[in-house]
Amino acid sequence: MVWGHKILLFTAIFKILSYLLYSMNLDCFIKPRSIAVVGASRDPKKMGHIILKHLIESKTKIYPVNPKAKEIEGLRCYSNVTDIPNQLDLVVLVVPAKQTPQAVKDCCKKGVRGIIPIAGGFSETGEKGRGLEEQIKSSIKGKKTRLLGPNTLGVYVPRSNLDTMFLVKERAPRPKEGSLALISQSGATGAALMDYMKFYGLGLAAFIGLGNRADLDESQFVSYFAKDKKTHAIVLYLETFSNGKRFLEVCREVSRQKPIVCLKAGRTERGARAASLHTGALAGKDTVVNGVFKQAGVIRAWDEEELLDYGEVLAFSKPIYGRKIAIVTCGGGVGVISADYLISTVKGVGLELAEFSKATKEELRKVVVPFASVENPVDLTGNATNEMYGKSLEITQKDKGVDGILCLLLSQIPYTDERVVKIVQRVVKHSKKPIVFTTVGGKVVQEWQIKLIRAGIPAYPSTLRAIKAIRVLVDRGDYLRNFA
Amino acid sequence: MVWGHKILLFTAIFKILSYLLYSMNLDCFIKPRSIAVVGASRDPKKMGHIILKHLIESKTKIYPVNPKAKEIEGLRCYSNVTDIPNQLDLVVLVVPAKQTPQAVKDCCKKGVRGIIPIAGGFSETGEKGRGLEEQIKSSIKGKKTRLLGPNTLGVYVPRSNLDTMFLVKERAPRPKEGSLALISQSGATGAALMDYMKFYGLGLAAFIGLGNRADLDESQFVSYFAKDKKTHAIVLYLETFSNGKRFLEVCREVSRQKPIVCLKAGRTERGARAASLHTGALAGKDTVVNGVFKQAGVIRAWDEEELLDYGEVLAFSKPIYGRKIAIVTCGGGVGVISADYLISTVKGVGLELAEFSKATKEELRKVVVPFASVENPVDLTGNATNEMYGKSLEITQKDKGVDGILCLLLSQIPYTDERVVKIVQRVVKHSKKPIVFTTVGGKVVQEWQIKLIRAGIPAYPSTLRAIKAIRVLVDRGDYLRNFA
Numbered sequence: 001m002v003w004g005h006k007i008l009l010f011t012a013i014f015k016i017l018s019y020l021l022y023s024m025n026l027d028c029f030i031k032p033r034s035i036a037v038v039g040a041s042r043d044p045k046k047m048g049h050i051i052l053k054h055l056i057e058s059k060t061k062i063y064p065v066n067p068k069a070k071e072i073e074g075l076r077c078y079s080n081v082t083d084i085p086n087q088l089d090l091v092v093l094v095v096p097a098k099q100t101p102q103a104v105k106d107c108c109k110k111g112v113r114g115i116i117p118i119a120g121g122f123s124e125t126g127e128k129g130r131g132l133e134e135q136i137k138s139s140i141k142g143k144k145t146r147l148l149g150p151n152t153l154g155v156y157v158p159r160s161n162l163d164t165m166f167l168v169k170e171r172a173p174r175p176k177e178g179s180l181a182l183i184s185q186s187g188a189t190g191a192a193l194m195d196y197m198k199f200y201g202l203g204l205a206a207f208i209g210l211g212n213r214a215d216l217d218e219s220q221f222v223s224y225f226a227k228d229k230k231t232h233a234i235v236l237y238l239e240t241f242s243n244g245k246r247f248l249e250v251c252r253e254v255s256r257q258k259p260i261v262c263l264k265a266g267r268t269e270r271g272a273r274a275a276s277l278h279t280g281a282l283a284g285k286d287t288v289v290n291g292v293f294k295q296a297g298v299i300r301a302w303d304e305e306e307l308l309d310y311g312e313v314l315a316f317s318k319p320i321y322g323r324k325i326a327i328v329t330c331g332g333g334v335g336v337i338s339a340d341y342l343i344s345t346v347k348g349v350g351l352e353l354a355e356f357s358k359a360t361k362e363e364l365r366k367v368v369v370p371f372a373s374v375e376n377p378v379d380l381t382g383n384a385t386n387e388m389y390g391k392s393l394e395i396t397q398k399d400k401g402v403d404g405i406l407c408l409l410l411s412q413i414p415y416t417d418e419r420v421v422k423i424v425q426r427v428v429k430h431s432k433k434p435i436v437f438t439t440v441g442g443k444v445v446q447e448w449q450i451k452l453i454r455a456g457i458p459a460y461p462s463t464l465r466a467i468k469a470i471r472v473l474v475d476r477g478d479y480l481r482n483f484a
Numbered sequence: 485m486v487w488g489h490k491i492l493l494f495t496a497i498f499k500i501l502s503y504l505l506y507s508m509n510l511d512c513f514i515k516p517r518s519i520a521v522v523g524a525s526r527d528p529k530k531m532g533h534i535i536l537k538h539l540i541e542s543k544t545k546i547y548p549v550n551p552k553a554k555e556i557e558g559l560r561c562y563s564n565v566t567d568i569p570n571q572l573d574l575v576v577l578v579v580p581a582k583q584t585p586q587a588v589k590d591c592c593k594k595g596v597r598g599i600i601p602i603a604g605g606f607s608e609t610g611e612k613g614r615g616l617e618e619q620i621k622s623s624i625k626g627k628k629t630r631l632l633g634p635n636t637l638g639v640y641v642p643r644s645n646l647d648t649m650f651l652v653k654e655r656a657p658r659p660k661e662g663s664l665a666l667i668s669q670s671g672a673t674g675a676a677l678m679d680y681m682k683f684y685g686l687g688l689a690a691f692i693g694l695g696n697r698a699d700l701d702e703s704q705f706v707s708y709f710a711k712d713k714k715t716h717a718i719v720l721y722l723e724t725f726s727n728g729k730r731f732l733e734v735c736r737e738v739s740r741q742k743p744i745v746c747l748k749a750g751r752t753e754r755g756a757r758a759a760s761l762h763t764g765a766l767a768g769k770d771t772v773v774n775g776v777f778k779q780a781g782v783i784r785a786w787d788e789e790e791l792l793d794y795g796e797v798l799a800f801s802k803p804i805y806g807r808k809i810a811i812v813t814c815g816g817g818v819g820v821i822s823a824d825y826l827i828s829t830v831k832g833v834g835l836e837l838a839e840f841s842k843a844t845k846e847e848l849r850k851v852v853v854p855f856a857s858v859e860n861p862v863d864l865t866g867n868a869t870n871e872m873y874g875k876s877l878e879i880t881q882k883d884k885g886v887d888g889i890l891c892l893l894l895s896q897i898p899y900t901d902e903r904v905v906k907i908v909q910r911v912v913k914h915s916k917k918p919i920v921f922t923t924v925g926g927k928v929v930q931e932w933q934i935k936l937i938r939a940g941i942p943a944y945p946s947t948l949r950a951i952k953a954i955r956v957l958v959d960r961g962d963y964l965r966n967f968a
Contacts (some may be wrong), residue, residue: 125855155964172896173926186865187523189817191896192924199926239820265817270837272823274816277857302831303821304924305946332758333673333749336723337787340755347786353754371609373761412656440676440788442657442683462789 028114031160032089036081039094040064047166048094054163081110083364088112092164097121101135108143117150122212136214148163152211153187156235158204178203179232179315181225185210189237201454205231217242219250226254233259233315235307239266239275247297255297256483259314263301264289296356297479313469314456317434317478322403324354327377328395329408330384335377338463349471367391387414390423397431405435411444421451428457438466488626492510512598516573520565522587523578524548524556529649531770532578538647541813576648581605585619585646592627601634608695619699636695642688646848662687663716664801665709669694673721685938701726703734708740717743717799719791723750723759732780739781740967743798747785748773793860793912797953800953801918803961806887808838810880811861813892814868818924819861820945844883851875869899874907881915889919895928905935912941922950
């Protein structure tokens, strides 16, 4: 064996090992079998009460810890985690920053698998807080105990009803179970994104609030969700990288199996300054981010809307292999707007309008009204029916010259109604080509959009958002072709 | 007087005259005092019935015309418009294309002021239809009768409850009265935009469906709405210009008084081809459109969302004179995303984050929580209250270094609620600087957004959309400064 080969072999082994390592032992944060809440409270207004109540709703064994109480919410209370007789998978610390280092020590002594210190007041606040965070770091160093935070909302995992967030559900709605894993450095942004997801019916595999990343960071969780069968796409909100090199190495491995979308904020100098005031971490140069993301197969989102839009399309749909897109519409105008955006490289995504085969046009002609256009964009006109939508999508997806489809649904015309959702759903199910939907209008199309999303079909309320989503599917296809 | 001066004078007189001319006599389409419906029908499914019913709801005198009926909906029916004893301001023709030329002739004979032929089947369908349209054109040539269409939804004017649209209200919701005039070459696009406006509480001054523009076109209506006191901004959806030179001359005059936003679709070759299939007109070169729009003070929108977003902000808000923007948020993350978008010239609008004066920072410090940031972006943190929002906007708008404000409202935090809308509304009312709102989240913030819009305050559900709206206010300020 020559040296070159040996080096390649060692590198490969090292990569696989480090990859395994980063995702090790994180089950305690996703599906713990026992949880203690240190700082559990009887006062309904306190975080220690709200979090306890949320955790009781999970089917996990819960241990409240509070030296001043004997029982909370019908559960026996302990003075310290070390007094709890059983093994603890997870401990949520709802004590002030000052008391957190000692509590972390106790947890390590007890051999707890995972800790989530909720409190703020650490490195994000200045010198004193940084000292407290260093104490935490040195306590867990070399231990098998892992820590998420501090200064974090913690986690929310719909499948196991695990919810460590102190935000009440009425104000901060939780999304249903689904296939998007959301990792956020910012708690408020995470909560706002989940609120959006709940409203639009977008399902969540798990939410991870990274907080100050004294121990665990984005890389470990990306690795974890890579192996999580319920997760189909991973979306991240980051203002800084905990360890940029490691993150990109992990993403390079993971992105071959699962799509990763990242909103890296703090990309301007002033934005980065705002981010450092907000999270206490310093952002790197943005100029390199685009390049390395591309290399590592990470799709970059530029705002909160793109982050979830891209996550949605990647979680729901197969990649598009090619650049030839068909448009099916009942409104000529939105068809033209879409065609412009699709084709243009100035304001647009630089793809192509597919040319239909003669057979496709003939088949389409049979199912549409006489004055409809069977050229691409297919314009079913204001006389479109639910069935015309179903049939024309059916015909279009079979055309070999079509790589993906944009379907524009309008509710203002007389002969379509909410049943169109079920009809197109059936086509999407067996379609050979990805289909992305746009619904333009008000209340009715918002309902259609939500129904489509609930059914696992990508749908957007604007032409541009749908077309950008299609472009992301094309980019994903291009990336995966490298490994085919 | 030298020759040069004479030419200048003549040009000026010519411009003023042509400007007056283009908006003459269009009151009959906006506030007619008498309307006949030719092709009125007793069959509730027929257009001739739906339109008649819509028109009866206006307080106008209505005359159904149908040679086969004596009475429809309790109104005396006439055999022909020429039989109606009174003067007619408006006639809506709900007869097939073939019968339209004769009906138009009858209207001219009767001395009707305005005609709206609804039917399709004219130049958009080919040679035969083009012939019919030519007949219409020659009938009205030289007459004082003006014609809107054919192949059009007609008009919808909330203030006078004038509604010639054949789309039923349940499917195609009509917006409330307001300050946006919407002129659309495409009927379906117009209906979809109005549906959106209705849902988000955006008010309409009037909707004009241009159709095939056999007579009246966008230029005349832009001139008309320039003088309409209820209209604060004019938005247009066009695929082609009826007469590009005239449109730009009119816009150059009007845009000094009122903002004009135009979505010119069909800007790519394939898009234009789709547009010509759809409306039968040919699109010009797009390369020149950007330049001439800028010259004429027309703000260009690139999709249906931008069209209404820009119309909204321009109808509601004064221009921003300057480029220094303050951001007020309770979520650090969305503050950072916004700062990036605001500043960046790559993915962003290339404006500046304002630097606050010492006095502003000191005042802010008094009203926020200790760990809040009083630098720009102001981060009220998750402990923000309604009052903190009100007070910090109040303080920020007074700073001489601030030209405009972006305020980010999140509903997921514990101490804000829907009362924040009333509180910020009060500040906006007397604010020296325009304030644009972003609400990020789900159901609750959508309600806040709608409440703000109903109160005449620009509000958007994404950071990017709000920031693009701010950029449009800055562009408007830059443009108006040329005439100061």
